Amino acid sequence: MSDFNPLQNIKRRFFALRNGVIADTLRRAGSPFKIIFGLNLPQLADIAAELGHDPSMAATLWNNTSTRESMLLAPMLFDASVLPESKARSMISDISDVEVADVLCHRLLRHTHYAYSLAVDLASSDKDFDRYCSMRILWHFIRSDSDEIERIASDEIRKECRLTYGPARQIVEEIEFMREED
Numbered sequence: 001m002s003d004f005n006p007l008q009n010i011k012r013r014f015f016a017l018r019n020g021v022i023a024d025t026l027r028r029a030g031s032p033f034k035i036i037f038g039l040n041l042p043q044l045a046d047i048a049a050e051l052g053h054d055p056s057m058a059a060t061l062w063n064n065t066s067t068r069e070s071m072l073l074a075p076m077l078f079d080a081s082v083l084p085e086s087k088a089r090s091m092i093s094d095i096s097d098v099e100v101a102d103v104l105c106h107r108l109l110r111h112t113h114y115a116y117s118l119a120v121d122l123a124s125s126d127k128d129f130d131r132y133c134s135m136r137i138l139w140h141f142i143r144s145d146s147d148e149i150e151r152i153a154s155d156e157i158r159k160e161c162r163l164t165y166g167p168a169r170q171i172v173e174e175i176e177f178m179r180e181e182d
Contacts, residue, residue: 007060010047014069017043026068032096033068041103044069048076055079062091071097075104080111088118095129098163105136116141123152128163131156135167142175150175 004012014037023038051057058077064070075091088109095101109115119137122130135156138149149171156168 006057010051010057010061010070010073011067013047014039014067031068031099033071034066036068039069039072041072044073045076048073051077053077053079055082062094065094065096068097068099071100072103075108078108080108081113083108083112085112085114085118088112088114092122092130092133093127095133098132101129101133102136105133109133110137110140116145120148120152123156128161131159131161131164132167135164135171139167139171139174142171142178146175146178 017037017039019038019040021038022040023036026033026036026038054077058074061070061077062074078087091104092101092109095104109118112118115137119134119141122134123138125131125134135153138152142149153168153171153175156164157172159165
């Protein structure tokens with residue numbers, strides 16, 4: 001029997017799996033996190049699979065903004081089918097790192113029933129991370145609404161935002177490639 005609470009058990013697991021090389025590389029690259037264990041996404045996905053959906057633990061981890069792995073694991077523990085849009089928007093407003101944005105969008109937000117409408121709405125935001133999340137979510141819908149998404153991504157490219165230019169360009173190029181294939 002463990003003398004530790006569930007959060008402590010997760011942190012002990014992070015510690016056991018830590019990778020100093022990855023952690024040091026992330027620190028040198030300017031990662032904003034105070035605590036970096038250096039776990040990779042498959043390791044975090046394994047932990048998430050063991051824990052299952054746990055909105056309470058997910059919220060606790062999400063609020064632990066000083067620890068990289070907490071912010072990356074949290075989206076994997078929320079259940080997209082019941083995540084309120086207001087919570088999704090709140091989470092997006094908390095983002096300060098591209099890696100967290102990518103995991104949030106890929107592992108959680110794209111699976112919500114409101115993902116497309118959320119992404120379209122975020123595309124008109126004046127906040128760079130909102131628009132970045134928009135591009136990351138819209139990527140998953142390019143086969144279903146390519147004309148509208150191409151317009152949104154092209155508008156984003158014209159803004160010449162360093163954060164969003166790459167993902168927007170990828171969307172436009174993928175849509176152009178799909179049209180060539182047809």
